[in-house]
Amino acid sequence: MDIPYTVKNRPDTGLYNGKLGIWLFLASEVMLFGGLFSAYIFLRTGVDQWPTGSEYLDIPLATLNTLFLITSSVTMVMSWASLKLNDFKKFKLYSGVTLFLALAFLVVKYFEYSHKFHVGYLPSTNNFLGIYFTMTGLHVLHIIGGIIVIFYFWMPGAKMWEVDPERFTNRIEIVGLYWHFVDLVWIFIFPVLYLL
Amino acid sequence: MSTDYHKQSFWTKYIWSTDHKVIGIQYGITSLVWLLFGFGLMMIMRYQLAYPDTPVPIVGALLGDGGLLPPEMYNSLGAMHGTIMIFLGVVPLAFGAFGNYFVPLQIGAIDMAFPKLNAASYWTYFAGSVIMATGFFLPGGAANSGWTSYPPLSVIATMGQTVWLIGMVMLITSSLLGSVNILVTVIQLRTDGMTWMKLPIFVWTQFITAFLLLLAFPPLEAAGVLQLMDRVVGTSFFMPSGLVVTGEVMTNAGGGSPLLWQHLFWFLAHPEVYVLILPAFGIVAEIIANNTRKPLAGYKALVYAMVFLGFMSFIVWAHHMYITGMGTTIGAFFQTTTMIISIPSVVILTALLLSLWGGSIRFNTPMLFALGFIPMFGIGGLTGLPLGLAAADIHLHDTYYVIGHFHYVVAPGTIFALFAGIYYWFPKMTGKKTNEMLGKLHFFFSLLFMNGVFMPMFIQGLAGVSRRLADGGQTYAHAADVIYLNEVMSYSAWLLGLAQIFFIINMVISLFGKKTGEKNPWDATTLEWTDTTSPPLGHGNFEIVPKVYRGPYEYSVPGEKEDFTPQSKKV
Numbered sequence: 001m002d003i004p005y006t007v008k009n010r011p012d013t014g015l016y017n018g019k020l021g022i023w024l025f026l027a028s029e030v031m032l033f034g035g036l037f038s039a040y041i042f043l044r045t046g047v048d049q050w051p052t053g054s055e056y057l058d059i060p061l062a063t064l065n066t067l068f069l070i071t072s073s074v075t076m077v078m079s080w081a082s083l084k085l086n087d088f089k090k091f092k093l094y095s096g097v098t099l100f101l102a103l104a105f106l107v108v109k110y111f112e113y114s115h116k117f118h119v120g121y122l123p124s125t126n127n128f129l130g131i132y133f134t135m136t137g138l139h140v141l142h143i144i145g146g147i148i149v150i151f152y153f154w155m156p157g158a159k160m161w162e163v164d165p166e167r168f169t170n171r172i173e174i175v176g177l178y179w180h181f182v183d184l185v186w187i188f189i190f191p192v193l194y195l196l
Numbered sequence: 197m198s199t200d201y202h203k204q205s206f207w208t209k210y211i212w213s214t215d216h217k218v219i220g221i222q223y224g225i226t227s228l229v230w231l232l233f234g235f236g237l238m239m240i241m242r243y244q245l246a247y248p249d250t251p252v253p254i255v256g257a258l259l260g261d262g263g264l265l266p267p268e269m270y271n272s273l274g275a276m277h278g279t280i281m282i283f284l285g286v287v288p289l290a291f292g293a294f295g296n297y298f299v300p301l302q303i304g305a306i307d308m309a310f311p312k313l314n315a316a317s318y319w320t321y322f323a324g325s326v327i328m329a330t331g332f333f334l335p336g337g338a339a340n341s342g343w344t345s346y347p348p349l350s351v352i353a354t355m356g357q358t359v360w361l362i363g364m365v366m367l368i369t370s371s372l373l374g375s376v377n378i379l380v381t382v383i384q385l386r387t388d389g390m391t392w393m394k395l396p397i398f399v400w401t402q403f404i405t406a407f408l409l410l411l412a413f414p415p416l417e418a419a420g421v422l423q424l425m426d427r428v429v430g431t432s433f434f435m436p437s438g439l440v441v442t443g444e445v446m447t448n449a450g451g452g453s454p455l456l457w458q459h460l461f462w463f464l465a466h467p468e469v470y471v472l473i474l475p476a477f478g479i480v481a482e483i484i485a486n487n488t489r490k491p492l493a494g495y496k497a498l499v500y501a502m503v504f505l506g507f508m509s510f511i512v513w514a515h516h517m518y519i520t521g522m523g524t525t526i527g528a529f530f531q532t533t534t535m536i537i538s539i540p541s542v543v544i545l546t547a548l549l550l551s552l553w554g555g556s557i558r559f560n561t562p563m564l565f566a567l568g569f570i571p572m573f574g575i576g577g578l579t580g581l582p583l584g585l586a587a588a589d590i591h592l593h594d595t596y597y598v599i600g601h602f603h604y605v606v607a608p609g610t611i612f613a614l615f616a617g618i619y620y621w622f623p624k625m626t627g628k629k630t631n632e633m634l635g636k637l638h639f640f641f642s643l644l645f646m647n648g649v650f651m652p653m654f655i656q657g658l659a660g661v662s663r664r665l666a667d668g669g670q671t672y673a674h675a676a677d678v679i680y681l682n683e684v685m686s687y688s689a690w691l692l693g694l695a696q697i698f699f700i701i702n703m704v705i706s707l708f709g710k711k712t713g714e715k716n717p718w719d720a721t722t723l724e725w726t727d728t729t730s731p732p733l734g735h736g737n738f739e740i741v742p743k744v745y746r747g748p749y750e751y752s753v754p755g756e757k758e759d760f761t762p763q764s765k766k767v
Contacts, residue, residue, distance in 0.1 A: 031410075
């Protein structure tokens with residue numbers, strides 16, 4: 001006996017299990033990052049002096065990173081759409097581009113971090129840098145998690161396309177939802193930490 | 197899959213299993229062991245409280261220092277007692293064990309929606325609990341800043357606090373996996389005909405509990421990460437400027453706020469109260485309907501009250517923080533929401549009481565525990581009202597009154613319900629019956645000694661005895677008139693410990709007893725009793741997946757031959 005609705009939608013909910021699961025997981029993630037953003041507001045409103053982001057952070061680099069992530073979200077959708085259109089080659093291409101952009105984001109982030117450590121801007125320097133490193137660090141962990149999963153379905157996991165294409169397409173949809181969420185978190189982090 | 201089921205080795209069948217029933221039992225055994233351990237810590241503390249500065253007998257050798265319990269270690273035992281009972285004991289038992297085992301059975305599902313995640317959830321919990329317990333072997337002992345881990349104390353505390361935080365982050369991850377699983381299972385895997393208003397109340401309570409865990413726990417994860425940063429990397433999220441510790445000014449950057457932790461912590465920890473109590477409501481409702489042989493009073497009222505309770509539990513958290521100097525406007529808001537949330541609790545309790553009316557009650561062991569639950573939870577709930585009002589709370593805050601209040605909710609409340617659940621479902625899980633005589637002895641002695649432990653706390657608390665005195669109040673002026681109660685409580689606690697021996701013996705001899713082969717010994721109506729063998733089939737639960745035609749509690753339906761009509765019986 002197999003568990004029902006792992007691939008097909010349940011008629012009355014219109015969802016398959018994995019899709020509902022990832023939405024619930026993302027709801028929980030909203031509360032996690034929501035907690036951190038609330039902490040940011042609480043800390044900032046609790047003190048007289050709070051630096052603006054540009055005093056410590058590199059806005060052009062972060063803008064570049066924002067572009068990387070937004071583009072990677074687009075290519076992520078394209079890779080899923082390609083599967084829906086039965087075009088496995090295009091899926092490989094777009095997934096590859098997504099991975100490339102995600103890695104580019106990490107490289108830029110690496111230069112940002114190492115520059116800060118170099119000039120002595122540490123998490124313990126003040127609470128602005130503390131919350132900056134905590135939030136972006138947690139976000140980077142999410143990016144790394146995403147990269148591992150996207151890579152898995154790009155290379156070894158792609159075998160499933162031949163045996164169970166519908167299930168494989170669903171999996172890419174689920175990864176996509178997660179990836180858009182990670183992207184969205186950055187869309188909040190960028191203005192809040194860098195611009196305000 | 198199903199063909200190679202019979203070839204599984206011991207390890208794949210019982211240890212790395214993905215079967216929800218095996219995982220449920222894994223959760224059950226692990227959490228019961230932790231409950232016993234957490235209770236043991238408290239029995240040591242109660243010796244210190246009754247007889248300060250005398251060597252602790254029996255386990256004294258483990259404590260070092262000539263068997264004495266130094267204040268630091270007393271704090272550590274207190275913090276770990278709270279953490280273990282709640283996060284390693286009651287929640288995994290109520291949600292992990294009962295939820296895993298019975299939610300799929302009651303909704304007619306062959307397993308949970310994500311069996312591998314389910315196993316991952318258990319093992320994350322197990323690893324987190326072990327990591328947390330390693331604190332006992334670290335220099336400075338386990339976490340000693342209370343189960344609430346308030347900074348700045350917790351930030352400057354010994355190493356045990358770091359493993360506490362790491363353990364906590366793992367437990368939160370585990371509960372995230374578990375709650376997603378339960379939610380998807382209930383939404384997606386209900387069998388044909390199992391509409392929302394035909395769900396057994398137990399499934400509803402697990403469903404709402406899962407939502408609370410899903411949404412309330414992550415802010416504590418955020419807080420845990422922030423506190424780890426404070427402790428390990430040296431940030432100052434919770435450290436105010438110019439903090440002086442033992443005469444020295446702290447060198448960290450400062451500018452943080454200890455209150456931030458309290459907000460994030462209680463944003464979890466108040467919904468957590470309902471995580472503790474909702475599954476208990478569910479178990480008690482099942483048992484009361486079954487043993488009164490009549491439908492539950494107000495099924496829909498119960499469901500709506502529970503949904504409303506779950507929603508409200510997110511906006512009452514600051515009633516734990518009245519004495520932090522918050523403004524009267526905010527105080528008024530949280531007092532109002534706190535008074536509002538007591539309404540659905542009363543609706544639920546009233547529905548359970550009314551369900552007894554006119555029933556032909558069977559006084560078996562599970563029913564006794566369920567009946568014991570009602571007044572005990574009532575005492576716990578009603579004594580909470582003064583704490584919800586700022587004016588009264590200022591007097592009572594941090595006294596033994598608070599300890600008495602929440603222990604009445606959790607100990608003779610939730611834990612009685614969990615015992616009821618164990619006695620009720622034991623025949624289903626094992627195919628064997630428990631001993632009624634031992635069960636009744638377990639109940640009556642537990643009821644007596646539970647009250648012996650917790651009732652005097654109200655008296656001490658009203659007199660003003662603070663909750664965190666390692667010497668039981670020897671040097672505390674307010675305690676002078678009520679200090680004799682320490683011995684009453686301590687003896688009750690130890691006797692309560694002895695009373696649990698009835699339970700342990702009962703479990704052991706029942707497990708080695710003969711199989712009765714009865715699939716429905718209580719004549720119940722829900723799917724887990726009517727459509728599965730005892731114990732249910734290893735893979736797939738049901739020989740034929742049942743369809744549902746009726747509500748969950750069709751007892752004594754006029755015109756039927758028997759006094760129970762299964763949910764799966766065609767109309």
